[in-house]
Amino acid sequence: MPDDPGYSKRDERRDDNADVFPGDECWTLQKADMRRALEAQQTIDSPLCSHCGEEGEYAGIGRHRKYCSDRCRVAAYRARKRKVHAVPKVA
Numbered sequence: 001m002p003d004d005p006g007y008s009k010r011d012e013r014r015d016d017n018a019d020v021f022p023g024d025e026c027w028t029l030q031k032a033d034m035r036r037a038l039e040a041q042q043t044i045d046s047p048l049c050s051h052c053g054e055e056g057e058y059a060g061i062g063r064h065r066k067y068c069s070d071r072c073r074v075a076a077y078r079a080r081k082r083k084v085h086a087v088p089k090v091a
Contacts, residue, residue, distance in 0.1 A: 051076040 046055040047064035051072040056065050067073040 051079075 041060070046058055047066075048054070049056050049068035049072050050066050052068065054068050056068040058064055067076060
């Protein structure tokens, strides 16, 4: 089995009956979309946590998470709450 990331067992079975093999120009053109999608997925930037600044994870669908964990989400909420409810002292 070739080391091509777009090559699968299904392709191997197809190749038994086809004249297109990995390394062939037609094979490369047929797998170009899959290869571009795979490269795009691997180059996605990981989002930074709004509270601690560490790299978060990306689930692959939807938008990025704002916080890396529930712990950071709660800490940020509490920090915002303290900031809003802080009453300045009147002299």
